[in-house]
Amino acid sequence: MVRDPIALDGRIxxxxxxxxxxxVGAGPAGTAAAIEAARLGAxxxxxxxxxxxxxxxxxxxxxxxxxxxxxxxxxxxxxxxxMVAGNPAIAEAFEAGVDVRxxxxxxxxxxxxxxxxxxxxRMVGLSDDQRSWMCGFDHLILATGQRDVAVAFPGWDQQGVxxxxxxxxxxxxxxxxxxxxxxxxxxxxxxxxxxxxxxxxGLELVALVERLDQVQGDPALAAQLTSAGVAIHLGQGDFxxxxxxxxxxxLTLQDGTQLACDTVCMALGGAPAIELxxxxxxxxxNSPGGRIPVLDGLKTSISRVLMAGDCTxxxxxxxxxxxxxxxxxxxxEVTVAALPSETPLLAYQSAWLEPVREDVVLCQCETVTLGExxxxxxxxxxxxxxxxxxxxxxxxxxxxxPPNQDQIKRLTRACMGVCQxxxxxxxxxxxxxxxxxxxxxxxxxxxxxxxxxxxxLSLLADWEEGAVMARDWxxxxxxxxxxxxxxxxxxxxxxxxxxxxxxxxxxx
Amino acid sequence: MxxxxxxxxxxxxxxxxxxxxxxxxxxxxxxxxxxKGVVGFEASGRNGGGASHYHSPLFHEEQRLWPQMDDLLGYxxxxxxxxxxxxxxxxxLAYYRYMASVGRELGYGAEDIDARQVRELVPLAGDxxxxxxxxxxxxxxxxxxxxxxxxxxxxxLGGEIRQHTSVNxxxxxxxxxxxxxxxAGEIGLDHLVVAAGPHSQRLLATAGLFLPLGMARAxxxxxxxxxxxxxxxxxxxxxxxxxxxxxxxxxxxxPHEWLDMDADGPVSRPTSPPTSPLTRNLARRVAELLxxxxxxxxxxxxxxxVENTPDGRPVIDRPADPGNLTVATLSSxxxxxxxxxxxAISQLVLDGHCDFADLGRLKLDRFAGLAPDWREQRGWTxxxxxxxx
Ligand SMILES: Cc1cc2nc3c(=O)[nH]c(=O)nc-3n(C[C@H](O)[C@H](O)[C@H](O)COP(=O)(O)OP(=O)(O)OC[C@H]3O[C@@H](n4cnc5c(N)ncnc54)[C@H](O)[C@@H]3O)c2cc1C
Numbered sequence: 001m002v003r004d005p006i007a008l009d010g011r012i013x014x015x016x017x018x019x020x021x022x023x024v025g026a027g028p029a030g031t032a033a034a035i036e037a038a039r040l041g042a043x044x045x046x047x048x049x050x051x052x053x054x055x056x057x058x059x060x061x062x063x064x065x066x067x068x069x070x071x072x073x074x075x076x077x078x079x080x081x082x083m084v085a086g087n088p089a090i091a092e093a094f095e096a097g098v099d100v101r102x103x104x105x106x107x108x109x110x111x112x113x114x115x116x117x118x119x120x121x122r123m124v125g126l127s128d129d130q131r132s133w134m135c136g137f138d139h140l141i142l143a144t145g146q147r148d149v150a151v152a153f154p155g156w157d158q159q160g161v162x163x164x165x166x167x168x169x170x171x172x173x174x175x176x177x178x179x180x181x182x183x184x185x186x187x188x189x190x191x192x193x194x195x196x197x198x199x200x201x202g203l204e205l206v207a208l209v210e211r212l213d214q215v216q217g218d219p220a221l222a223a224q225l226t227s228a229g230v231a232i233h234l235g236q237g238d239f240x241x242x243x244x245x246x247x248x249x250x251l252t253l254q255d256g257t258q259l260a261c262d263t264v265c266m267a268l269g270g271a272p273a274i275e276l277x278x279x280x281x282x283x284x285x286n287s288p289g290g291r292i293p294v295l296d297g298l299k300t301s302i303s304r305v306l307m308a309g310d311c312t313x314x315x316x317x318x319x320x321x322x323x324x325x326x327x328x329x330x331x332x333e334v335t336v337a338a339l340p341s342e343t344p345l346l347a348y349q350s351a352w353l354e355p356v357r358e359d360v361v362l363c364q365c366e367t368v369t370l371g372e373x374x375x376x377x378x379x380x381x382x383x384x385x386x387x388x389x390x391x392x393x394x395x396x397x398x399x400x401x402p403p404n405q406d407q408i409k410r411l412t413r414a415c416m417g418v419c420q421x422x423x424x425x426x427x428x429x430x431x432x433x434x435x436x437x438x439x440x441x442x443x444x445x446x447x448x449x450x451x452x453x454x455x456x457l458s459l460l461a462d463w464e465e466g467a468v469m470a471r472d473w474x475x476x477x478x479x480x481x482x483x484x485x486x487x488x489x490x491x492x493x494x495x496x497x498x499x500x501x502x503x504x505x506x507x508x
Numbered sequence: 509m510x511x512x513x514x515x516x517x518x519x520x521x522x523x524x525x526x527x528x529x530x531x532x533x534x535x536x537x538x539x540x541x542x543x544k545g546v547v548g549f550e551a552s553g554r555n556g557g558g559a560s561h562y563h564s565p566l567f568h569e570e571q572r573l574w575p576q577m578d579d580l581l582g583y584x585x586x587x588x589x590x591x592x593x594x595x596x597x598x599x600x601l602a603y604y605r606y607m608a609s610v611g612r613e614l615g616y617g618a619e620d621i622d623a624r625q626v627r628e629l630v631p632l633a634g635d636x637x638x639x640x641x642x643x644x645x646x647x648x649x650x651x652x653x654x655x656x657x658x659x660x661x662x663x664x665l666g667g668e669i670r671q672h673t674s675v676n677x678x679x680x681x682x683x684x685x686x687x688x689x690x691x692a693g694e695i696g697l698d699h700l701v702v703a704a705g706p707h708s709q710r711l712l713a714t715a716g717l718f719l720p721l722g723m724a725r726a727x728x729x730x731x732x733x734x735x736x737x738x739x740x741x742x743x744x745x746x747x748x749x750x751x752x753x754x755x756x757x758x759x760x761x762x763p764h765e766w767l768d769m770d771a772d773g774p775v776s777r778p779t780s781p782p783t784s785p786l787t788r789n790l791a792r793r794v795a796e797l798l799x800x801x802x803x804x805x806x807x808x809x810x811x812x813x814v815e816n817t818p819d820g821r822p823v824i825d826r827p828a829d830p831g832n833l834t835v836a837t838l839s840s841x842x843x844x845x846x847x848x849x850x851x852a853i854s855q856l857v858l859d860g861h862c863d864f865a866d867l868g869r870l871k872l873d874r875f876a877g878l879a880p881d882w883r884e885q886r887g888w889t890x891x892x893x894x895x896x897x
Contacts (some may be wrong), residue, residue, distance in 0.1 A: 388582035410652035454805035461792035482820025499602035
């Protein structure tokens with residue numbers, strides 16, 4: 001069979017690194033999956049990106065750290081120690097014979113299929129703080145958990161405004177939280193539990209602030225907080241955070257009351273971490289609890305890729321789902337059926353977005369305000385808007401078809417920044433849904449792209465690429481004669497060969 | 509406008525179809541663009557944004573029109589003139605200098621420059637530069653903004669775009685195309701322009717016309733923003749790409765993957781095909797091209813589908829039969845050429861010939877007699893699947 005000599009086939013090598021069962025995420029679901037798979041006799045690799053590189057944390061990836069980390073995050077060895085000490089399941093996984101790799105990030109999932117037939121096997125892209133490499137797998141279990149969801153309010157771009165999952169991580173995993181006086185936004189279970197944890201850890205919990213008129217979570221948890229003297233301010237549509245050089249200094253309630261604090265922690269619920277699946281074109285869909293994978297049991301739409309734990313968006317026991325995924329991978333057993341969470345998180349987050357004024361920045365990386373988003377305003381570096389541009393808006397775009405977040409990204413740049421839209425993906429979708437007269441769960445979805453962590457060129461680069469890749473590298477398709485100047489064709493110069501389009505290296 | 513009042517229908521809301529429709533609307537005609545998805549969501553919104561096609565008969569018009577496009581359209585395209593192409597190997601340097609010599613031969617300003625001059629224009633380049641060329645013509649624009657600019661400008665002139673409307677087949681009667689069958693019913697027409705990218709082959713086959721195309725995926729990566737360089741249109745080292753006006757570095761190049769087609773198009777759905785681990789080989793070359801940017805983070809990769817004719821050159825043609833059909837496939841160079849290709853297409857539709865460029869070598873009949881298995885003969889087909897589902 002003839003093959004185009006410079007096409008991709010044969011140029012992506014089979015990785016030297018390979019796992020029979022690869023588990024991503026060493027939380028309760030991932031560790032349970034890894035241990036179970038190892039007990040069933042599989043060769044298991046378990047990776048977790050924690051301890052995170054401080055560089056990623058500074059970019060609010062994968063969680064919304066809001067710059068409230070102590071210098072402890074600069075000491076990876078100590079973070080590693082704390083992380084292992086705080087999670088006995090990791091030691092258990094070691095003992096069960098699992099190849100546990102901490103500080104290793106999975107940034108891409110590549111599954112052969114129509115359109116990607118040139119791949120020699122299923123593989124993921126991994127990296128640590130030194131290099132990146134590919135790792136093949138027979139079965140992949142994604143147990144990537146959740147990430148923080150952000151909703152804008154005046155002052156949310158201050159240092160010290162952060163997500164609840166990030167706060168949990170800094171307090172429990174790393175002992176590296178730099179704040180002392182805390183206001184929590186929200187009153188659902190996540191907010192209430194975060195408040196109780198803060199008290200337990202000896203932090204000063206100034207108050208909880210709720211946009212709606214009622215406490216949203218378990219009344220018993222709320223009662224524990226109020227009996228500890230923590231105020232829960234309800235019906236706060238119009239609050240703002242003010243800060244100074246070191247970030248947050250106070251939160252002002254709508255009646256003017258000032259709450260002095262150094263940290264404002266948003267706890268409106270997390271989003272299932274579906275980046276890897278979505279970037280690989282695995283099926284996902286909207287649900288009341290956010291964007292979730294389309295699952296058959298624990299199987300994703302990509303063959304031999306399973307999900308377990310919180311990243312499924314299902315109501316299930318994390319450890320049990322991890323073990324079920326392991327049995328499914330190793331033994332092929334059918335799994336437990338679980339229903340998607342019906343908690344209407346998107347509706348709740350949408351309610352928080354309601355009072356936001358048009359001058360509030362929604363996309364921090366690219367500095368796009370709500371007003372600019374609604375106007376579909378081109379970025380300021382393109383100069384003043386023309387009359388025609390001024391007549392265009394989200395409303396006029398919606399006359400042409402349903403809202404499309406990838407289109408809005410391209411035009412306004414909202415969601416195009418270095419945080420890879422971790423801080424604004426949900427809120428931009430909610431704003432667009434509302435503008436289109438749709439419910440919060442009917443909003444558009446901005447697709448994820450590999451690498452799903454922002455990684456430096458030099459680290460992502462394949463410095464050991466195969467000789468054939470280098471030898472035959474061409475800027476474009478290399479079709480003979482395609483670039484012969486038009487005015488030469490039909491003259492005696494038509495056959496003139498340009499200087500050869502050359503190999504970069506010639507050691508092949 | 510035809511006596512019946514039926515519109516000129518354009519299939520495909522990519523840059524080619526939209527530009528053609530916009531030129532037709534400028535000439536006062538009623539146009540309707542049918543787009544199966546969202547405008548510009550295929551190759552037209554996913555390319556390198558380059559506009560320096562010295563090999564094309566449309567080159568002069570490409571160079572003449574681009575500097576005027578923002579004003580003509582009324583919306584920003586992010587167009588920036590001039591390019592620096594530079595080399596880290598003697599072979600590349602020889603090739604880039606050959607390209608500049610062709611530019612000079614065509615009457616455009618182009619200089620050979622040394623390593624120091626490269627670094628002045630492209631400060632993120634490093635000590636590994638051997639030299640390069642500085643083209644005072646050519647340039648780059650933002651593909652997505654440009655697509656939307658065409659679409660909006662077309663609407664401003666009264667043209668109509670129907671998104672999420674896909675054409676299944678052409679309907680002929682009495683030697684003419686009279687209508688298209690779409691997902692929203694039959695639509696009558698006066699003249700039909702097929703500018704459906706990779707899908708044009710399948711659509712034309714329903715009218716008995718043979719347009720040979722091979723489909724492949726091409727990939728790009730983009731970094732976080734860097735400080736703006738004096739010349740953003742800087743590439744080389746086997747890469748094409750640019751620094752956007754926001755500062756991001758966006759580059760592509762290297763091996764492509766051939767794809768198979770089914771009734772829905774290239775078998776690589778959804779619209780955004782996934783990228784491959786080629787991302788790492790691209791990252792390496794960008795880090796080598798611009799070593800002072802090697803610390804910048806890659807924040808996205810993406811892929812687009814390119815249709816190639818057997819000789820890698822566009823088809824822009826109004827075949828004699830049926831008489832009311834114009835075909836355009838830009839075969840991998842369509843973004844940069846779009847201001848000119850659209851104008852050429854509009855002239856073919858209205859006058860039957862193009863008055864500013866010789867399109868004689870872009871006719872469909874140059875492929876008459878091509879073996880039906882021409883793609884297999886060249887290996888322009890999907891790789892045999894190695895991995896079972
Ligand atoms: C990675 C990459 C880099 C590139 N770099 C450059 C570059 O730097 N410079 C350059 O000039 N070119 C470049 N190109 C090529 C360029 O993008 C294309 O040549 C150009 O976009 C083609 O535009 P088009 O409108 O002809 O086709 P397309 O963009 O493919 O548009 C065709 C449209 O038709 C629609 N359609 C298809 N079938 C139907 C149907 N049945 N009914 C209704 N609608 C239908 C599609 O949805 C699509 O929107 C690059 C391409 C890629 C992928």
